[in-house]
Amino acid sequence: MASSSSDSSFPVTASNINPKVVKCEYAVRGEIVTLAQKLQESLNANPGSHPFDEILYCNIGNPQSLGQKPITFFREVLALSDHPDILDRAETQGLFSADSIKRAQTILSQIPGRATGAYSHSQGVKGLRDAIAAGIEARDGFPADPNDIFLTDGASPAVHTMMQLLIRSENDGILCPIPQYPLYSASIALHGGTLVPYYLDEASGWGLEVSEVKKQLEDAKSKGISVRALVVINPGNPTGQVLSEENQREIVKFCKQEGLVLLADEVYQENVYVPEKKFHSFKKVARSLGYGESDITLVSFQSVSKGYHGECGKRGGYMEVTGFSAEVREQVYKLASVNLCSNISGQILSSLVMSPPKVGDESYELYKAERDAILSSLTRRAKTLEDALNKLEGVSCNKAEGAMYLFPRIRLPEKAIKAAEAVNKAPDAFYCARLLNATGVVVVPGSGFGQVPGTWHFRCTILPQEDKIPAIVSRLTAFHEKFIDEFRD
Amino acid sequence: MASSSSDSSFPVTASNINPKVVKCEYAVRGEIVTLAQKLQESLNANPGSHPFDEILYCNIGNPQSLGQKPITFFREVLALSDHPDILDRAETQGLFSADSIKRAQTILSQIPGRATGAYSHSQGVKGLRDAIAAGIEARDGFPADPNDIFLTDGASPAVHTMMQLLIRSENDGILCPIPQYPLYSASIALHGGTLVPYYLDEASGWGLEVSEVKKQLEDAKSKGISVRALVVINPGNPTGQVLSEENQREIVKFCKQEGLVLLADEVYQENVYVPEKKFHSFKKVARSLGYGESDITLVSFQSVSKGYHGECGKRGGYMEVTGFSAEVREQVYKLASVNLCSNISGQILSSLVMSPPKVGDESYELYKAERDAILSSLTRRAKTLEDALNKLEGVSCNKAEGAMYLFPRIRLPEKAIKAAEAVNKAPDAFYCARLLNATGVVVVPGSGFGQVPGTWHFRCTILPQEDKIPAIVSRLTAFHEKFIDEFRD
Numbered sequence: 022m023a024s025s026s027s028d029s030s031f032p033v034t035a036s037n038i039n040p041k042v043v044k045c046e047y048a049v050r051g052e053i054v055t056l057a058q059k060l061q062e063s064l065n066a067n068p069g070s071h072p073f074d075e076i077l078y079c080n081i082g083n084p085q086s087l088g089q090k091p092i093t094f095f096r097e098v099l100a101l102s103d104h105p106d107i108l109d110r111a112e113t114q115g116l117f118s119a120d121s122i123k124r125a126q127t128i129l130s131q132i133p134g135r136a137t138g139a140y141s142h143s144q145g146v147k148g149l150r151d152a153i154a155a156g157i158e159a160r161d162g163f164p165a166d167p168n169d170i171f172l173t174d175g176a177s178p179a180v181h182t183m184m185q186l187l188i189r190s191e192n193d194g195i196l197c198p199i200p201q202y203p204l205y206s207a208s209i210a211l212h213g214g215t216l217v218p219y220y221l222d223e224a225s226g227w228g229l230e231v232s233e234v235k236k237q238l239e240d241a242k243s244k245g246i247s248v249r250a251l252v253v254i255n256p257g258n259p260t261g262q263v264l265s266e267e268n269q270r271e272i273v274k275f276c277k278q279e280g281l282v283l284l285a286d287e288v289y290q291e292n293v294y295v296p297e298k299k300f301h302s303f304k305k306v307a308r309s310l311g312y313g314e315s316d317i318t319l320v321s322f323q324s325v326s327k328g329y330h331g332e333c334g335k336r337g338g339y340m341e342v343t344g345f346s347a348e349v350r351e352q353v354y355k356l357a358s359v360n361l362c363s364n365i366s367g368q369i370l371s372s373l374v375m376s377p378p379k380v381g382d383e384s385y386e387l388y389k390a391e392r393d394a395i396l397s398s399l400t401r402r403a404k405t406l407e408d409a410l411n412k413l414e415g416v417s418c419n420k421a422e423g424a425m426y427l428f429p430r431i432r433l434p435e436k437a438i439k440a441a442e443a444v445n446k447a448p449d450a451f452y453c454a455r456l457l458n459a460t461g462v463v464v465v466p467g468s469g470f471g472q473v474p475g476t477w478h479f480r481c482t483i484l485p486q487e488d489k490i491p492a493i494v495s496r497l498t499a500f501h502e503k504f505i506d507e508f509r510d
Numbered sequence: 511m512a513s514s515s516s517d518s519s520f521p522v523t524a525s526n527i528n529p530k531v532v533k534c535e536y537a538v539r540g541e542i543v544t545l546a547q548k549l550q551e552s553l554n555a556n557p558g559s560h561p562f563d564e565i566l567y568c569n570i571g572n573p574q575s576l577g578q579k580p581i582t583f584f585r586e587v588l589a590l591s592d593h594p595d596i597l598d599r600a601e602t603q604g605l606f607s608a609d610s611i612k613r614a615q616t617i618l619s620q621i622p623g624r625a626t627g628a629y630s631h632s633q634g635v636k637g638l639r640d641a642i643a644a645g646i647e648a649r650d651g652f653p654a655d656p657n658d659i660f661l662t663d664g665a666s667p668a669v670h671t672m673m674q675l676l677i678r679s680e681n682d683g684i685l686c687p688i689p690q691y692p693l694y695s696a697s698i699a700l701h702g703g704t705l706v707p708y709y710l711d712e713a714s715g716w717g718l719e720v721s722e723v724k725k726q727l728e729d730a731k732s733k734g735i736s737v738r739a740l741v742v743i744n745p746g747n748p749t750g751q752v753l754s755e756e757n758q759r760e761i762v763k764f765c766k767q768e769g770l771v772l773l774a775d776e777v778y779q780e781n782v783y784v785p786e787k788k789f790h791s792f793k794k795v796a797r798s799l800g801y802g803e804s805d806i807t808l809v810s811f812q813s814v815s816k817g818y819h820g821e822c823g824k825r826g827g828y829m830e831v832t833g834f835s836a837e838v839r840e841q842v843y844k845l846a847s848v849n850l851c852s853n854i855s856g857q858i859l860s861s862l863v864m865s866p867p868k869v870g871d872e873s874y875e876l877y878k879a880e881r882d883a884i885l886s887s888l889t890r891r892a893k894t895l896e897d898a899l900n901k902l903e904g905v906s907c908n909k910a911e912g913a914m915y916l917f918p919r920i921r922l923p924e925k926a927i928k929a930a931e932a933v934n935k936a937p938d939a940f941y942c943a944r945l946l947n948a949t950g951v952v953v954v955p956g957s958g959f960g961q962v963p964g965t966w967h968f969r970c971t972i973l974p975q976e977d978k979i980p981a982i983v984s985r986l987t988a989f990h991e992k993f994i995d996e997f998r999d
Binding site: 030031032033034035037038039040042043045046047051081083084085086087088091093096097099100101103104106107110112113115116133134136137138139140141174175177178181185186187188189204207208211212249280281282315318326330331332333334335336344345346348349352355356358359360361362363364365366367 | 519520521522523524526527528529531532534535536538540570572573574575576577580582585586588589590592593595596599601602604605622623625626627628629630663664666667670674675676677678693696697700701738769770771804807815819820821822823824825833834835837838841844845847848849850851852853854855856
């Protein structure tokens with residue numbers, strides 16, 4: 022950091038900025054990542070100075086940073102949309118697939134003036150929203166309205182928009198799963214609301230019990246909290262469970278009954294690894310129950326960052342906003358318009374993700390091979406890491422049915438807990454820092470996601486490429502044995 | 511809108527959402543644009559149904575939507591970065607310039623794993639920030655630190671970040687010019703602060719008088735407002751003035767003296783149309799005065815949406831953050847990290863804008879020709895529109911020295927003001943709606959930007975392509991004469 026004078030010599034200080042900003046925490050890029058970056062710099066400067074030769078980032082769902090290749094068709098269309106001048110050149114036929122050229126032409130024809138460098142409609146280019154709505158219809162078997170789609174720079178800004186809309190003060194509560202993805206706690210803190218936790222049941226594979234949600238709702242109400250919305254992350258982050266359709270029906274009925282907005286984080290909808298589970302969108306479940314616009318207020322978040330494509334750097338995504346009155350919809354539109362529009366490449370990619378090549382298209386076979394290779398490799402990696410974790414003394418790990426994470430529980434010896442307290446660290450943060458310093462493996466302490474008090478976890482992605490997995494398993498195993506031996510009670 | 515049931519049948523209503531959202535206004539995409547979209551649809555459905563054959567959008571600084579072509583070199587590099595697989599193919603040599611291939615290679619080598627699909631560092635890719643810092647140094651003649659650069663999805667999110675950081679409650683004030691770009695009033699409203707207006711002096715070409723700023727600051731203080739920052743837009747939006755270096759020095763000294771953060775909106779730094787004026791960054795002015803990090807807290811906003819390139823749809827930009835303590839800088843970093851990172855294409859484009867081709871590069875001549883053609887055409891368009899506006903009865907228009915707008919004052923007859931009141935509209939909104947219905951020309955009422963009470967203006971961009979300008983001038987002139995005749999007192 023360039024500024025190093027003491028805080029008090031500046032007019033703006035940590036004690037006179039917005040206290041909501043100070044309160045907000047975001048563990049996925051927090052202290053452990055700062056330590057990893059320092060180690061990385063130290064490794065670059067002095068190779069061989071640590072007991073490992075590379076940092077293995079298992080802290081964040083960022084597949085392409087770990088070597089996952091992008092889907093060729095998607096990148097072809099993006100490149101052609103960025104530089105349409107080459108569309109009619111003979112050389113282009115040799116470099117790009119015929120259907121990527123055709124798709125880029127179609128997309129350009131949907132953008133007023135073929136101008137990929139222009140601000141679009143604040144909700145996103147209408148033709149791209151049409152393609153997304155068609156993709157949702159094909160997925161769900163129920164109609165989707167392109168006017169319900171708001172394209173965004175990834176799912177995060179969409180979540181912020183909803184929190185900004187719903188939270189008036191600290192008396193407004195948002196029901197969030199614990200463990201949760203810390204975007205939710207961060208966004209609720211930034212908007213000055215109250216996170217109302219409901220606990221997922223680790224013993225039943227991170228089950229979501231409506232009775233628990235109801236208990237927490239009643240408890241919050243009794244404290245004068247007006248609970249506005251229920252966040253559900255399915256497939257789960259950091260917990261990896263995939264909800265059953267029956268469970269989803271209960272949740273939908275509960276939200277209708279209680280007048281709660283259902284905020285459905287469905288960004289891992291393509292990431293399901295077990296044959297016995299299938300992703301169902303909450304909108305499909307609601308419509309299957311016969312619930313229409315006036316029965317339930319439902320927002321579904323989707324992102325190009327996840328799925329098999331993992332295009333995090335493109336910052337594309339959308340929210341499908343249903344069951345709001347016209348007056349409130351206008352307010353959502355106004356919030357979108359203040360930021361003009363989301364980035365057009367991300368918009369295009371969102372449409373591609375929801376309408377990939379089809380059987381018979383020139384790119385289909387390659388697309389299918391790339392997609393299936395990634396998904397089946399993720400399935401294998403999830404299983405290998407899960408098995409390895411479950412072999413460790415005092416560690417138990419639920420199955421990653423979906424998403425990109427394992428969230429093992431670690432039973433730490435009392436001595437380790439004391440040692441952590443002595444250095445003013447949460448015991449799981451202490452464990453994760455020791456792991457990183459010993460092995461170069463970066464995982465995020467469970468305390469960043471929330472957990473039942475007195476239990477300790479960490480989140481580990483399943484994203485390192487398969488050739489790295491054996492090294493991670495052996496380093497983690499060796500570290501864990503040594504750690505437990507060191508602190509054994 | 512799909513939802514049409516009455517507001518009260520939904521759990522979320524316009525009266526129980528965040529009142530800050532309801533309060534926020536954003537005229538650039540407000541009522542007048544909704545009317546324009548309706549007319550557009552009507553024209554598409556029934557060509558010939560209106561006294562014009564196209565809608566001419568002069569409401570927003572969106573050059574490529576009006577036919578401006580992108581800079582070839584920038585788009586070549588973006589396409590190659592999106593699809594690096596083609597970099598080594600023989601056909602690519604025929605399709606792309608040699609220096610665009612080289613630049614893409616350099617950029618890819620700066621991105622860990624060459625992964626343009628990965629989340630980057632939360633401030634943006636380090637190598638791209640290096641290029642931007644070098645560009646700032648070359649522009650200013652003073653050092654710039656890549657660690658001071660935060661890459662963002664356009665300038666708007668950067669402005670929101672600063673408002674979020676500085677505003678604790680309605681007792682915190684932000685000094686803003688009036689007229690202002692309504693992103694500022696919208697963002698201050700959303701974050702619950704108080705806009706402290708200072709008036710630009712129309713009679714002296716929208717001059718910024720420090721005495722006026724001081725008067726408003728004292729006035730706000732006397733009301734118990736804690737004023738945190740001063741917003742200066744240079745070149746001005748919607749006012750088009752370019753500040754003199756002497757004026758900027760006064761402003762910098764004033765901010766130091768009063769302990770105000772200087773929020774410098776410098777997104778139009780490439781858009782200067784008069785030989786007697788030159789853009790100077792506030793950082794250069796501050797450093798020229800000998801002011802360092804501990805003397806003044808200064809944030810400069812830059813965007814790829816403006817300049818000669820006008821790449822609005824790419825949502826790229828950055829803020830250069832200087833003079834904050836390390837503690838506060840950490841908080842800014844945390845806010846950036848909650849949204850992970852800005853889109854990588856926008857990051858790359860930001861670096862290209864700050865380091866375009868140089869003399870001797872293969873692309874230089876084409877780049878220079880494209881850039882100069884756009885800037886000289888904008889200069890001609892500004893002059894033609896300014897002259898035409900000044901010829902209208904009761905209209906006076908300051909010079910567009912820079913930026914992309916004219917902001918003429920219209921003296922409306924008393925009868926027109928009464929007619930506007932009768933339909934519950936601001937008189938300038940009434941004028942603009944009539945203009946749109948009669949001519950298809952979309953301009954934004956001055957009331958959306960703020961103006962001295964009792965004066966009326968509109969903002970008109972200089973962005974329609976040159977072949978459209980004569981039609982705009984003749985339609986506007988004919989409309990205005992008829993309007994004044996109709997309402998003449």
